[in-house]
Amino acid sequence: MIDKRVSSAADAVADVFDGATIMIGGFGEAGSPVELIHALIDQGASGLTVISNNTGSGEVGLAALLKARRVTKVVCSFPRTANSTVFPELYREGFTELELVPQGTLAERIRAGGAGVPAFYTPTAVGTPLAEGKESREFDGREYLLEHGLTADFALIKGRVADAHGNVIYNKTARNFGPPMAMAARVAIVQAERVVDPGGLDPESVVTPGIFVERVVEIATPVHESELVAAGVSYP
Amino acid sequence: MSTNTAIAGRTREEMAQRLARDIPNGSYVNLGIGIPELIARFVPEGRTFVYHTENGLLGMGPSPEAGAGDPELINAGKRHVTAMPGAAYFHHADSFAMIRGGHLDLSVLGALQVAQHGDLANWSTGEPDAIPAVGGAMDLVAGVKHVYVITQHTTKTGAPKLVESCSYPLTGRGVVDRVYTNLAVIEVTPEGFRVVELSPGVDFDTVQNHTGATLLRPSGDPNDE
Numbered sequence: 001m002i003d004k005r006v007s008s009a010a011d012a013v014a015d016v017f018d019g020a021t022i023m024i025g026g027f028g029e030a031g032s033p034v035e036l037i038h039a040l041i042d043q044g045a046s047g048l049t050v051i052s053n054n055t056g057s058g059e060v061g062l063a064a065l066l067k068a069r070r071v072t073k074v075v076c077s078f079p080r081t082a083n084s085t086v087f088p089e090l091y092r093e094g095f096t097e098l099e100l101v102p103q104g105t106l107a108e109r110i111r112a113g114g115a116g117v118p119a120f121y122t123p124t125a126v127g128t129p130l131a132e133g134k135e136s137r138e139f140d141g142r143e144y145l146l147e148h149g150l151t152a153d154f155a156l157i158k159g160r161v162a163d164a165h166g167n168v169i170y171n172k173t174a175r176n177f178g179p180p181m182a183m184a185a186r187v188a189i190v191q192a193e194r195v196v197d198p199g200g201l202d203p204e205s206v207v208t209p210g211i212f213v214e215r216v217v218e219i220a221t222p223v224h225e226s227e228l229v230a231a232g233v234s235y236p
Numbered sequence: 237m238s239t240n241t242a243i244a245g246r247t248r249e250e251m252a253q254r255l256a257r258d259i260p261n262g263s264y265v266n267l268g269i270g271i272p273e274l275i276a277r278f279v280p281e282g283r284t285f286v287y288h289t290e291n292g293l294l295g296m297g298p299s300p301e302a303g304a305g306d307p308e309l310i311n312a313g314k315r316h317v318t319a320m321p322g323a324a325y326f327h328h329a330d331s332f333a334m335i336r337g338g339h340l341d342l343s344v345l346g347a348l349q350v351a352q353h354g355d356l357a358n359w360s361t362g363e364p365d366a367i368p369a370v371g372g373a374m375d376l377v378a379g380v381k382h383v384y385v386i387t388q389h390t391t392k393t394g395a396p397k398l399v400e401s402c403s404y405p406l407t408g409r410g411v412v413d414r415v416y417t418n419l420a421v422i423e424v425t426p427e428g429f430r431v432v433e434l435s436p437g438v439d440f441d442t443v444q445n446h447t448g449a450t451l452l453r454p455s456g457d458p459n460d461e
Contacts, residue, residue: 028314104332104375111329123378127409174308179327
């Protein structure tokens with residue numbers, strides 16, 4: 001019998017080790033797995049590399065993980081937010097390194113990593129400062145850059161409904177980086193509002209097939225990052 | 237170049253309305269943050285555009301009523317939006333396959349600078365203390381079939397945004413097709429910037445005086461050199 005359910009967010013992240021590379025889903029607050037991130041802060045792993053589109057807002061979720069000085073490198077397309085000074089301060093201090101990646105290149109590097117493709121050519125960023133130091137090659141008269149696939153030790157992902165086999169469906173634009181990150185991480189951990197028995201999801205509607213997911217944990221009423229930020233919450 | 241900041245010409249809304257007139261019916265369009273977002277208000281009668289937002293929605297609709305927003309239904313500017321009938325959600329790798337794979341018809345972006353051969357700078361002023369952030373702009377300009385820039389003709393201090401070559405870090409090289417400003421509609425041609433249309437009440441010399449590159453006159457203009 002396959003059962004990927006774990007009983008709590010704490011159990012789900014218990015084996016994250018110092019120096020791990022972690023993909024964290026979300027675009028702004030949509031799809032940000034706040035409960036899993038808070039469990040990771042409680043768990044204490046440090047020296048982490050985080051691959052995520054943004055760097056969080058306020059002092060909760062991803063921003064709180066950064067503020068706790070657990071992250072020494074971020075791989076990210078847009079690390080600026082209107083309402084957070086956490087990342088800028090750590091970056092200027094030199095504590096957290098930044099690898100800036102165009103958003104589509106970031107998504108494709110993650111997809112490629114999960115698909116067993118070590119590198120690919122893309123037209124994005126040709127002729128820009130982000131092309132510096134990268135191999136380039138011409139195909140049919142156009143220049144392309146070589147970009148490398150990304151993999152990770154863990155991924156933290158927010159879904160809407162999952163089943164015990166790890167199949168996942170998402171909610172609206174909260175899907176964003178979840179599916180490619182589930183593919184690219186050795187241990188993909190999904191929090192979902194409902195976790196059902198096998199047969200509880202229509203196979204035609206499954207977005208992330210369970211083979212890509214190692215653990216699912218039910219978080220029935222996830223917090224919304226913007227509400228915590230508006231309330232001035234600082235985690236822990 | 238002039239430092240006069242009180243220039244006549246189109247308002248932001250009129251610029252958006254003018255650009256919307258040039259989008260064919262049925263186009264798949266990605267609108268950037270800022271003035272580009274206004275275009276959705278000015279869809280000409282009888283036309284339908286399908287809006288793409290790179291965080292995973294095709295068929296994006298207008299903002300919901302205040303208080304009715306869903307934090308998991310947002311646009312690339314992270315503002316609450318709605319989904320139109322016929323909309324589709326998808327993940328980021330698919331979203332950028334649409335962009336990079338040439339499936340979108342038009343990307344409308346803001347600009348810090350546009351160079352006369354179509355180079356675009358719109359993500360960084362290159363200040364050493366700035367936190368670099370690029371988002372999806374480099375992917376959009378590399379992959380979408382047509383790239384239109386909508387911007388004020390000059391900066392707030394009157395410096396030209398249309399220039400011979402960009403001093404800011406590039407977003408893409410030779411990617412811009414057209415520029416819609418408060419003063420004119422300008423096409424990027426192999427010979428450089430060509431004025432397609434002057435804004436009402438604006439003459440060619442005024443546009444030239446606020447531009448950091450030599451402008452070509454509209455095709456068919458008797459003063460054409």
